[in-house]
Amino acid sequence: xxxxxxxxxxxxxxxxxxxxxxxxxxxxxxxxxxxxxxxxxxxxxxxxxxxxxxxxxxxxxxxxxxxxxxxxxxxxxxxxxxxxxxxxxxxxxxxxxxxxxxxxxxxxxxxxxxxxxxxxxxxxxxxxxxxxxxxxxxxxxxxxxxxxxxxxxxxxxxxxxxxxxxxxxxxxxxxxxxxxxxxxxxxxxxxxxxxxxxxxxxxxxxxxxxxxxxxxxxxxxxxxxx
Numbered sequence: 001x002x003x004x005x006x007x008x009x010x011x012x013x014x015x016x017x018x019x020x021x022x023x024x025x026x027x028x029x030x031x032x033x034x035x036x037x038x039x040x041x042x043x044x045x046x047x048x049x050x051x052x053x054x055x056x057x058x059x060x061x062x063x064x065x066x067x068x069x070x071x072x073x074x075x076x077x078x079x080x081x082x083x084x085x086x087x088x089x090x091x092x093x094x095x096x097x098x099x100x101x102x103x104x105x106x107x108x109x110x111x112x113x114x115x116x117x118x119x120x121x122x123x124x125x126x127x128x129x130x131x132x133x134x135x136x137x138x139x140x141x142x143x144x145x146x147x148x149x150x151x152x153x154x155x156x157x158x159x160x161x162x163x164x165x166x167x168x169x170x171x172x173x174x175x176x177x178x179x180x181x182x183x184x185x186x187x188x189x190x191x192x193x194x195x196x197x198x199x200x201x202x203x204x205x206x207x208x209x210x211x212x213x214x215x216x217x218x219x220x221x222x223x224x225x226x
Contacts, residue, residue: 004208005073007031007066009053009110010080012039015127015175018200019077019207020046031066031073033080053080053106054098063113073117075207076168078107079127082148085141096144103148108155120167123211124159127203128152130176130222149174153218160216169211173203176222194223 006023010016011032017039024030024045032040032048040048051062082102084095111124118124130136132149139146153172160170176194202221 001027003027003029004075005029005031005071006075006077006204006207007033007073007114008077008079009033009106010127011048012036014196015199015203016077016079018197019079019204022200022204031071033062053110054101056106056109059106059109060113063110066114067117071117072119073114074119074122076111076114076118076122076124077127077203077207078111078125078152079203080106081127081145083145085145087141088143091144099144100148100151103145104151104155107152111159115168118168122168123207124168124170125203125207125210126152126156126170126172128156128172128174128218130174130220133174133218133220136220156218157216164215169215171206171210171214171216172218173206174218174220174222175199176220 006028008016008020008030011020012034016034020030020032020040021043024043028045030046032046033051033053034040034048035050035052037048037050040046049062049065051058053059080102082099084091084099086095107126129146129149131138131142131146132151132153134150153174156170156172163170
């Protein structure tokens with residue numbers, strides 16, 4: 001097996017944490033970004049960085065630190081997400097902005113800064129949501145979250161087109177409900193059909209292999225319809 005360097009955001013819990021653990025256990029080198037990195041301490045093959053993705057200066061500083069180690073990145077998984085479940089009329093502009101900062105603006109900033117370190121044969125995988133896919137069921141209270149994920153889906157398609165000649169490949173997975181801490185906080189008592197560990201395994205495998213077959217795709221990952 002070829003050892004890869006994989007950078008994962010939103011790495012301290014949920015799906016991101018499971019991706020990091022699985023990748024490290026397989027012997028890959030993992031660069032893990034999260035505000036709180038305590039849960040990432042003590043793992044072999046995981047290099048953790050504390051960064052607040054709502055602050056672009058911290059993103060820039062983190063990337064400079066990674067670059068100083070002459071790092072070449074095979075896979076970038078933009079997994080970090082900000083979630084708010086609140087009626088539209090009660091959602092403030094600042095709350096919209098905070099969600100968009102993590103779910104869209106940070107993805108754009110981090111990807112732009114890391115592109116010089118990404119191999120042309122590499123893969124950028126954006127984690128979006130079924131709620132951000134046109135024609136799927138939408139839920140009240142998710143106006144900021146789902147619209148930001150919809151924008152991320154379009155950004156994925158645009159970047160795939162812009163870099164299709166020289167690489168890397170860009171794809172997105174639109175996840176349905178996954179049993180994570182974030183889901184439990186937003187919808188107390190709801191039990192998702194897929195565990196964070198199951199989804200983490202799927203995302204890692206897709207990130208490592210699917211760019212050989214896909215580019216510019218936003219693929220729904222859900223066991224329910226529509």
